[in-house]
Amino acid sequence: MAAPANDCLEDVNSQKCHVHLPLFKKKITYSPNMSLFHLRGQLTRAQSLTLGIVGGVLLIGLWWLLAELLAVPALDYRAPSLDDPALQNLNRDSLLQADSIRFANAKEVGKIYKILPTPLQVVQAFPKLAAEDALGKHTLHSVWLNLKGYFWAILLSLLIGGLIGFIPLFNGLFAQPVDACATCPFRRSQACSCSGSDWATA
Numbered sequence: 001m002a003a004p005a006n007d008c009l010e011d012v013n014s015q016k017c018h019v020h021l022p023l024f025k026k027k028i029t030y031s032p033n034m035s036l037f038h039l040r041g042q043l044t045r046a047q048s049l050t051l052g053i054v055g056g057v058l059l060i061g062l063w064w065l066l067a068e069l070l071a072v073p074a075l076d077y078r079a080p081s082l083d084d085p086a087l088q089n090l091n092r093d094s095l096l097q098a099d100s101i102r103f104a105n106a107k108e109v110g111k112i113y114k115i116l117p118t119p120l121q122v123v124q125a126f127p128k129l130a131a132e133d134a135l136g137k138h139t140l141h142s143v144w145l146n147l148k149g150y151f152w153a154i155l156l157s158l159l160i161g162g163l164i165g166f167i168p169l170f171n172g173l174f175a176q177p178v179d180a181c182a183t184c185p186f187r188r189s190q191a192c193s194c195s196g197s198d199w200a201t202a
Contacts (some may be wrong), residue, residue: 060119067118068111075106 036047043051113121129135163170164178 063116064118067113067116070115071111071113073108074110074112076109 036043117125126135164174165171
């Protein structure tokens with residue numbers, strides 16, 4: 001059966017697509033809006049841009065919603081100090097009763113985001129982190145640690161891979177275990193993913 005001819009395969013920005021089915025002598029017309037749910041459908045540039053923006057807004061909105069749901073109320077309440085001279089003459093039961101009444105009458109003055117901060121709080125925290133916690137210095141140190149890890153991984157993989165690939169003794173000893181480990185879900189650089197047999201056939 002011949003493949004159907006598509007009049008708008010090249011022009012995804014066209015308003016309508018005409019698919020001709022020679023076997024049934026039938027023409028099917030559909031608009032790009034249908035491709036949002038069509039199997040292997042193509043999006044226009046405007047659709048891709050719009051959906052990307054909407055997806056980002058939805059993720060930020062979901063983040064904000066979870067932060068608000070996990071937040072706890074902040075109360076205008078402070079536990080009494082046992083060193084307060086005014087409390088020295090009160091017995092324990094009276095002190096607990098007064099503290100309970102004070103806690104029950106405390107007013108809510110805000111929220112405490114103990115588990116997940118809001119996106120706005122994250123953005124507002126950057127200047128403080130940069131001024132008080134040397135954010136730039138720690139960021140560069142983290143990048144340096146990653147680069148150093150990649151360097152040692154590449155160096156060791158080249159040395160060990162060269163021994164296994166070029167020397168028959170090491171190839172026979174370790175080629176099969178290395179090939180088996182190549183399928184393990186380890187996070188590795190693409191430059192370091194060559195196994196012993198790959199080196200031998202290179």
